[in-house]
Amino acid sequence: AQSVSQHNHHVILSEAASLELGCNYSYGGTVNLFWYVQYPGQHLQLLLKYFSGDPLVKGIKGFEAEFIKSKFSFNLRKPSVQWSDTAEYFCAVTTLSGGSYIPTFGRGTSLIVHP
Amino acid sequence: DAGVTQSPTHLIKTRGQQVTLRCSPKSGHDTVSWYQQALGQGPQFIFQYYEEEERQRGNFPDRFSGHQFPNYSSELNVNALLLGDSALYLCASSTGSDTQYFGPGTRLTVL
Numbered sequence A: 001a002q003s004v005s006q007h008n009h010h011v012i013l014s015e016a017a018s019l020e021l022g023c024n025y026s027y028g029g030t031v032n033l034f035w036y037v038q039y040p041g042q043h044l045q046l047l048l049k050y051f052s053g054d055p056l057v058k059g060i061k062g063f064e065a066e067f068i069k070s071k072f073s074f075n076l077r078k079p080s081v082q083w084s085d086t087a088e089y090f091c092a093v094t095t096l097s098g099g100s101y102i103p104t105f106g107r108g109t110s111l112i113v114h115p
Numbered sequence B: 001d002a003g004v005t006q007s008p009t010h011l012i013k014t015r016g017q018q019v020t021l022r023c024s025p026k027s028g029h030d031t032v033s034w035y036q037q038a039l040g041q042g043p044q045f046i047f048q049y050y051e052e053e054e055r056q057r058g059n060f061p062d063r064f065s066g067h068q069f070p071n072y073s074s075e076l077n078v079n080a081l082l083l084g085d086s087a088l089y090l091c092a093s094s095t096g097s098d099t100q101y102f103g104p105g106t107r108l109t110v111l
Helices: none
Strands: A003-005 A010-014 A019-021 A024-026 A032-038 A045-050 A056-058 A064-068 A073-078 A087-097 A100-105 A109-114 B005-007 B010-013 B019-024 B031-037 B044-050 B053-057 B064-068 B074-078 B087-094 B106-110
Touching: A003 A087, A003 A100, A010 A019, A019 A109, A024 A073, A032 A064, A032 A073, A032 A100, A045 A056, A045 A064, A045 A073, A073 A087, A100 B031, A100 B044, A100 B053, B005 B087, B010 B019, B019 B087, B019 B106, B031 B074, B044 B064, B074 B087
Parallel strands: A010 A109, B010 B106
Antiparallel strands: A003 A024, A019 A073, A032 A045, A032 A087, A056 A064, A064 A073, A087 A100, A087 A109, B005 B019, B019 B074, B031 B044, B031 B087, B044 B053, B064 B074, B087 B106
């Protein structure tokens, strides 16, 4: 069974600092990769996704993630965070099983950005 | 275009009771998945419904059951509630692709 590890459970940054959130997965086959964000009081929203092609994926609000197959990683980055980026960030992996895609989520990283 | 909607928003039950949660998928979506998100954890997959049948199931006991209706809406039923069932229950809808769109969730508290 696949698993997803997010090593940073809590991250605190000042505005304009750079961000990198780690995500590693364990599955040897073909995977699709996602980052979701959950802003305070809001529902989970898709930030970006990788299915194939260019391993550097750009998402909304200036976020990007890089898929490194050899390291089983899909780290999320943003060059300069804003106070409004304060949220929970979840990495998820899907594999095709029984004709459907079921994502496995990491436990999430809580990001707090101080103004 | 309405996104995924869930009802109720909050629910308080006592141990041993039964609960039904409801979900309406995003317009055009035919697949509904349910997740349990405990405090401080990521969502855990419960099951997925497609064409009114359970297509995939996660590691949850039979106390958790569901249903999908012809209009693609779905229900999650939990019987014999335990304290540990307290969580945020998320519904997500999708089509043939595996990008899922999540609803706001139902917060279930079991006392």
